[in-house]
Amino acid sequence: MSMKRGKGNTKKVWLVVLIVAICALGILAGYYMAGYLAKKPAAVNQPVQTNQPSQQLQEENDQNATSQAQKEQATNLQPSEQQQQDTTISSEVYKAFARFDGGIDAHTIQLSLLNTEFDYKEFEIDEKVKKGVELSEGEIVEIEFEKPQDGGNPRIVSLKKPDKVTLKGKFVGLADNNFAEFVFDQKHVVLQISNVADKVSYLDENTDVEVTFKTNPQNPQSNPVVKDIKVLK
Known part of the structure; x- marks a missing residue:
């Protein structure tokens, strides 16, 4: 009877040891899994941190x-x-x-x-x-x-x-048989018309004309001399 009890106690001891070992392995496995899961997000986030300098460099380049x-x-x-x-x-x-x-x-x-x-x-x-x-x-x-x-x-x-000047303006009227008044850009100018009296005598006042004249060759201080006159239409 004592031998049977000894064998029974031995089995119980091994059973307890086995249970303790299984628990220890379970605890170690739990710690391992917890450590793995804790490290995994850090590994995922690492490329994001690495990309920050690249984004800053891209912004500087832009x-x-x-x-x-x-x-x-x-x-x-x-x-x-x-x-x-x-x-x-x-x-x-x-x-x-x-x-x-x-x-x-x-x-x-x-x-x-x-x-x-x-x-x-x-x-x-x-x-x-x-x-x-x-x-x-x-x-x-x-x-x-x-x-x-x-x-x-x-x-x-x-x-x-x-040698001569050609200007467009208006015929104002005759001063006498030898002189006539014209307006060029609001400037009233009296010219000698002896050479073109036949062309000027029939002109109406304010007729648009093109007058060619030059310095009086006989006396520069006298009125310039008309060489030609044309009526503008």
Whole structure:
């Protein structure tokens, strides 16, 4: 009986050991699974953290590309702005015909404009512009001048003596058989018409005409002489 009890106790001991071992293995398996699951999200999130510098680099590249495009656009606009500035400068230069009334000093002359809307009388002129041009009072000149910006006198940039002048205007009326009055750009001008009296005598007042005239060859200070006149329709 004692031997049977000993064997029974031995079996119970092994059974307890087996149960304890199984429990220990279960606990170890639980710890392993818990550690694996805890590490797995970290492994998944790691690429996201790695992508953050790449996204920041991409944003910087986009900003640099935008800045470069703006610089190129500004560079492309510069010729247009310069061209616009050149057009503005050229638009301030005007062409006109006038009669020379004399010089005031070495750099200023007096003119009576025959056309244009301006009423300038005194013009600044450089020596190099009038070099080689001999003027007598009353002679007709062709000028290009810059409109003054500060209220001063206009500055002549080109000066020539034309053989003849052709302007479009209106016939105002006869002063007598030898002279007639015309209007060119609001400028009233009296011209000698002896050579074209037959063409002028039948004209009505305010008739649109094209008049060709020149400096009086016998006396430049006298009224310019009409060479031809045409009625405009």
